[in-house]
Amino acid sequence: MSPARAVAIAVVFVWLGMVLAISFLEAPLKFRAPNVTLQIGLGIGRLVFRALNAVEVVLAVVILLATIARPPPAVVAAALAVAFAMLALQIGAVRPRLTRRSDQVLAGLDAPRSRGHYVYIGLEAIKVLALAAAGILLLST
Structure with missing residues (x-):
C-alpha cells in the first residue's frame, strides 16, 4: 500500500468518526x-x-490530494464523490437556511420549526454511508 493510499484511508475514517460523534x-x-x-x-x-x-x-482536500497521484477504483471514487457532494450541499444549500432560522430564534422571534434539520440529517446519513463504503473499499484495494 502506498503512503498516499494509507493517508486517504486514515483521513476517510477520521472524517467518518467525526461526523458520527x-x-x-x-x-x-x-x-x-x-x-x-x-x-x-x-x-x-x-x-x-x-x-x-x-x-x-x-x-476532503487531503483525500483528494492523496488520491490524485494514484486514482482509486471507480467505485471508490464514486463513494468519495457522494461524500464530497453531500458536504457541498450541506454547506452551500442547507446551512444558510438553518442559519437564517437560528438567527430569528436567537433574536427572540418565534420562528416556525424548520425542515432543514431533517434535510441536513438525511445528507449526513448519506455522507456516513459513502465514507464507510469508501474506507472499506480503499482497504480492500
Missing part, C-alpha cells in the same frame, strides 16, 4: 443537558457545525 451523538444530546435552552443549544450547534464543516473541507 458530532452529528449523531453530540448534537442530539446537548439539548438533553440540564439548563440548555433552545437558544444556547442553537448557539453551540452553530459553532460546532461551522467548525466541523471547515474541518470536513480540509479532510
Whole structure:
C-alpha cells in the first residue's frame, strides 16, 4: 500500500468518526443537558457545525490530494464523490437556511420549526454511508 493510499484511508475514517460523534451523538444530546435552552443549544450547534464543516473541507482536500497521484477504483471514487457532494450541499444549500432560522430564534422571534434539520440529517446519513463504503473499499484495494 502506498503512503498516499494509507493517508486517504486514515483521513476517510477520521472524517467518518467525526461526523458520527458530532452529528449523531453530540448534537442530539446537548439539548438533553440540564439548563440548555433552545437558544444556547442553537448557539453551540452553530459553532460546532461551522467548525466541523471547515474541518470536513480540509479532510476532503487531503483525500483528494492523496488520491490524485494514484486514482482509486471507480467505485471508490464514486463513494468519495457522494461524500464530497453531500458536504457541498450541506454547506452551500442547507446551512444558510438553518442559519437564517437560528438567527430569528436567537433574536427572540418565534420562528416556525424548520425542515432543514431533517434535510441536513438525511445528507449526513448519506455522507456516513459513502465514507464507510469508501474506507472499506480503499482497504480492500
